[in-house]
Amino acid sequence: MIVFDEVNKFYGDFHVLKDINLTINKGEVVVVIGPSGSGKSTMLRCINRLETISDGSLTVNGISVGDKKTDINKLRRNIGMVFQHFHLYPHKTVLQNIMLAPMKVLGQSEAEAKKIAQKYLEKVGIANKANSYPSQLSGGQQQRVAIARGLAMNPEIMLFDEPTSALDPEMIGEVLDVMKALAHEGMTMVVVTHEMGFAREVADRIVFMDEGRILEEAIPAEFYANPREERARLFLSRIL
Numbered sequence: 734m735i736v737f738d739e740v741n742k743f744y745g746d747f748h749v750l751k752d753i754n755l756t757i758n759k760g761e762v763v764v765v766i767g768p769s770g771s772g773k774s775t776m777l778r779c780i781n782r783l784e785t786i787s788d789g790s791l792t793v794n795g796i797s798v799g800d801k802k803t804d805i806n807k808l809r810r811n812i813g814m815v816f817q818h819f820h821l822y823p824h825k826t827v828l829q830n831i832m833l834a835p836m837k838v839l840g841q842s843e844a845e846a847k848k849i850a851q852k853y854l855e856k857v858g859i860a861n862k863a864n865s866y867p868s869q870l871s872g873g874q875q876q877r878v879a880i881a882r883g884l885a886m887n888p889e890i891m892l893f894d895e896p897t898s899a900l901d902p903e904m905i906g907e908v909l910d911v912m913k914a915l916a917h918e919g920m921t922m923v924v925v926t927h928e929m930g931f932a933r934e935v936a937d938r939i940v941f942m943d944e945g946r947i948l949e950e951a952i953p954a955e956f957y958a959n960p961r962e963e964r965a966r967l968f969l970s971r972i973l
């Protein structure tokens with residue numbers, strides 16, 4: 734579903750992604766870890782073309798992301814993204830936040846969008862907050878709204894960039910639980926996170942990045958018990 738083939742990316746002279754090869758199949762959950770600045774966010778952002786690649790090829794569902802003829806809106810409609818900071822619209826209610834894109838981009842009627850928004854709010858466990866404003870919610874609740882908003886577009890792929898890093902510890906679990914449920918339903922997910930419990934429970938593969946390269950790919954049990962790369966060992970010894 735997502736194929737990086739010898740992808741390189743530069744920011745000016747800075748070589749941020751180096752010879753990235755990675756294939757993610759439908760229904761797979763891939764967790765990306767690595768030190769700060771190793772290129773995790775950049776790699777994720779290339780998938781929905783928030784960043785452009787410099788060379789190599791990147792395809793999503795067989796569609797070339799780099800191709801100038803590719804309809805970017807169509808590509809992005811199929812890919813939900815959840816960020817560290819929730820990026821909700823502060824002056825819109827929870828329900829309005831979720832209804833906006835389906836109405837604007839998918840052309841849903843207000844009634845239809847509302848029904849779907851309510852369905853996803855129930856799914857993430859905060860149906861009772863539909864008419865609240867983001868500032869009235871906890872961080873964990875806001876992040877669950879952000880996930881519901883992504884899901885309301887009915888995407889085939891969900892990208893998560895450190896979705897729990899900005900949360901107080903007691904709220905991390907509720908967000909991870911929503912993500913676990915999604916994973917168990919077969920959503921294709923690429924998740925940048927250092928949450929080992931999540932990775933062990935639902936990841937099909939761990940991808941370890943360092944200085945713009947994928948240094949190691951392994952199943953979680955193997956990776957955490959016995960990372961092959963010295964730098965992965967060092968990294969794990971620092972975060973665990």
Ligand code: ADP
Pocket residue numbers: 744747749767768769770771772773774775776
């Ligand atoms: P990570 O998510 O692993 O922390 P990033 O992908 O955010 O890493 O960043 C990788 C490197 O690229 C960092 O050194 C960062 O400073 C640099 N970088 C990120 N975005 C830009 C940009 N827009 N312009 C120039 N350099 C950038």
Ligand code: MG
Pocket residue numbers: 773774775894
């Ligand atoms: Mg990052």
